[in-house]
Amino acid sequence: MNEVMVGIVGMVVLLLLFLTGIELGFAMAIVGFIGFAYLKGLSPAFSVASSDFFDVFSSYSLTVIPLFVFMGQIAFNAGIAKKLYDAAHKFVGHIPGGLGIATIIGATLFKAICGSSGATSATFASVAVPEMDRYNYSKSLSTGTVASVGTLGVLIPPSVVLIIFGLITEQSIGQLFLAGVIPGLLLALFFIGIVLGWARIDPTVGPASPRSSWGERIRSLPEVIWPIVIFFVVIGGLMKGLFTPTEAGSIGTFAVIVLVLLKRKLSFENYIKSVSESLLTACMVLMLIAGSTVMGHFLAVTKIPMLAADWIVNLPLHSSLVMVLIMLLYLIGGSFIDDLAFMVLATPIIFPAAMKLGYDPIWFGIMVAICMMIGAIIPPVAINVFIVKNITKVPFNIIYKGAYPYLIALVVGTALLFVFPQIALWLPSLYSR
Numbered sequence: 001m002n003e004v005m006v007g008i009v010g011m012v013v014l015l016l017l018f019l020t021g022i023e024l025g026f027a028m029a030i031v032g033f034i035g036f037a038y039l040k041g042l043s044p045a046f047s048v049a050s051s052d053f054f055d056v057f058s059s060y061s062l063t064v065i066p067l068f069v070f071m072g073q074i075a076f077n078a079g080i081a082k083k084l085y086d087a088a089h090k091f092v093g094h095i096p097g098g099l100g101i102a103t104i105i106g107a108t109l110f111k112a113i114c115g116s117s118g119a120t121s122a123t124f125a126s127v128a129v130p131e132m133d134r135y136n137y138s139k140s141l142s143t144g145t146v147a148s149v150g151t152l153g154v155l156i157p158p159s160v161v162l163i164i165f166g167l168i169t170e171q172s173i174g175q176l177f178l179a180g181v182i183p184g185l186l187l188a189l190f191f192i193g194i195v196l197g198w199a200r201i202d203p204t205v206g207p208a209s210p211r212s213s214w215g216e217r218i219r220s221l222p223e224v225i226w227p228i229v230i231f232f233v234v235i236g237g238l239m240k241g242l243f244t245p246t247e248a249g250s251i252g253t254f255a256v257i258v259l260v261l262l263k264r265k266l267s268f269e270n271y272i273k274s275v276s277e278s279l280l281t282a283c284m285v286l287m288l289i290a291g292s293t294v295m296g297h298f299l300a301v302t303k304i305p306m307l308a309a310d311w312i313v314n315l316p317l318h319s320s321l322v323m324v325l326i327m328l329l330y331l332i333g334g335s336f337i338d339d340l341a342f343m344v345l346a347t348p349i350i351f352p353a354a355m356k357l358g359y360d361p362i363w364f365g366i367m368v369a370i371c372m373m374i375g376a377i378i379p380p381v382a383i384n385v386f387i388v389k390n391i392t393k394v395p396f397n398i399i400y401k402g403a404y405p406y407l408i409a410l411v412v413g414t415a416l417l418f419v420f421p422q423i424a425l426w427l428p429s430l431y432s433r
Contacts, residue, residue, distance in 0.1 A: 003039060007302030010035040014295075014345075024341040025284070028291035029053075032298040039301050048297050056290040060246060062167065066282035067249030068158045071256050072114030073274040073281075078260035080227065081123040084109045087220035089131070090212035097199030097206035099137060100145045101192050103128040107149035108188045109224060111156040112231035113256055117376060121150030121384045125391040138205035141198060143394045144402015147384040148191060151373035151410075155184035157235055158252065161340065161372055163245070164285065165365045168292070168344065169351050172362075173245045174238045178427040179362045180369065183417055187373075190409035198405060230255045239431050285340075292344045299349065309353035319357045323367075323418070326350055330371040331378075339375040339383070343368060363417075366424040370414050377403040 001009070010031050017027040029049070037045035056062060075081070085106035092098045092105065106128070107120050114120060124146045132142035154161045157177035166173040199206040234252040237243050243251065260266040266274075299305055315322055329350070333342040347368065354364045376384045377400075385399050392399075417423050 003302040004304060004307065006035060006039060007299060007304040010298060010302075011304075023284075023287065024345065025287035025289075025291035028288075028295035028345065032291070032294035032296070035298040036294075036301060039298075049294050052293040052297065053290050056286060056293055062286060062289065064163055064173070064245045064249045065160060065285050066278055067246065067253050068160060068163065069281045069285075070274065070278040071158070071249065071253040072119055073278045074253065074256050074260060074266065074271075075110065075113045075227075076119045076123055077270040077274045077277075078256075078265040080113070080223075080256075080260070080265070081106065081110045081120075082127045083220075083223035084227065085124065085127050085131075087217075087224045089209070090217045090220050093209040094211035095196075095199075096203055096208050097141070097195040098208055099128065099132045099135060100141055100195040100199070100206055103132075103145050104149050104188055104191045104195065108152055108156065108185070109227055111153045111184070113158075113227050113252065114153065117150045117153040117161075118383060118387050119150075120153050121147055121387045122391060124149060125388045129388075129392050132206075135207055135209050137207070138202075138402075139394050140398050140402035141195070141205045142402070143388050143392055143399040144404070144406065145191075145195065146392075147377055147382075147388045147399055147403045148406035149188075150384045150387075151376045152184055152188055152191075154369045154373045154376070155180040155187065155366065157181065157231075158249070159369070160285065161343070161369055162365060164289065164340070164344065165347065165368060167289065168347050169361060169365070171365060175362050175428040175431070176365050177235055178239060178431055179366050179424040181427055183366055183370070183413065183424050186416075186423065187409060187413045190413055191406055194405050194409050226259055230259070288341060288344045292348065295345070296348050305349045305352055308349050309356050312350075312353040313356045319359075320418075322357060323354070323359065326354065327367060327371055327414075330368055331375060339372040343372060360421065360425060362428055363421045363424050367414070367417065370410065370417065374407065374410050374414075377406065 014027055014031045017031065018024055033045050033049045036048055085102060088102035088105035089099060092101045095101065103124055107124055110120055110123065125143070128146055129142045153159060157180055159177070159180060162176040162180055163173055165171070166176050195206065230252060233255065234248045237251065238245060238248040257266070312322060330342070330346065333346055351361070351364070355361060376382060379400065385396065385403060388394070388399055389396055
């Protein structure tokens, strides 16, 4: 077999291994090693694999991942999300659908210090759904909202997804963070519009709660201000070049720990739990990157990425239509494989084609991130829906029914970003001047 056929066989074997239940990071490492050994020999394969694993697990730049994950886990286990939700509740709870809006506002603020989509959905499933139940909110609205708002963390920095995309494609993490801010906030506004429209069409799905006094509202503001301050210190310092992404993660994590200790919100047990959960997540992500690096060297030998890029570029279609097909590929692939895993697998192959088509790499990263947002709430592998179902015990069909209206916002947001790339690129261009 020639190199291309070996590569195709390797990709098929990779998918078969994934269907057996093996973690994709291990599957990519196995297939990449065997494929490289078949084409170049066993000794070079051992040399490449050992070098790749050492480089990934000893990389200073990759320490940004466990740091930002740890920052989010500390915030999650210290109950910061509940305070943010309570503050938002006091300001908008009296509006029809107000608790749903409070969930979106609280989650958006929480994302400023938590880069995990799943952690956000889990947190607000525990915090917001019981409160909405108390005011007789529709189960579909409450659970659908909680499942959907978790996706905002894919765009709003510090996003682990954007960090990984930046590392894979060698793009500036700071530029990606800036590019995600406006689209993320725009989608949050669209989500609020969905709740307002839903409650207006059917007032019974989201009854208004009692109006809070201005005194209560003002007293709740300190709980909102500190996460915002930490966000601007971390992201602002990163953008100004005061510190690297890894240093930004260190400073952010330290600031969150100091905040929760001063407020006596973090027990030693929860601290240990945060460390444990962060290590599990970080090791999973780092193994994905290590496996994809080995697989990438195998694919580079087969020349499949270059051939795929040339084939895509030479399709007799307009470049915009080709990009739509690429986005559909991410959506379909992420529907059968975990979205993050599929991004790590597909991006080294697809990214060169997107660059040859003339698209901005930062914009492309945001488009991929939105595809992952959609993938997190559509079947069959809808991780946020699974998380909400496990916590609330609400049937899948009810959660999906509540999440589908938010797909309208995501589709509209994607279309706007496609037609007006400056929505994502304006802030990075402003910074680069």
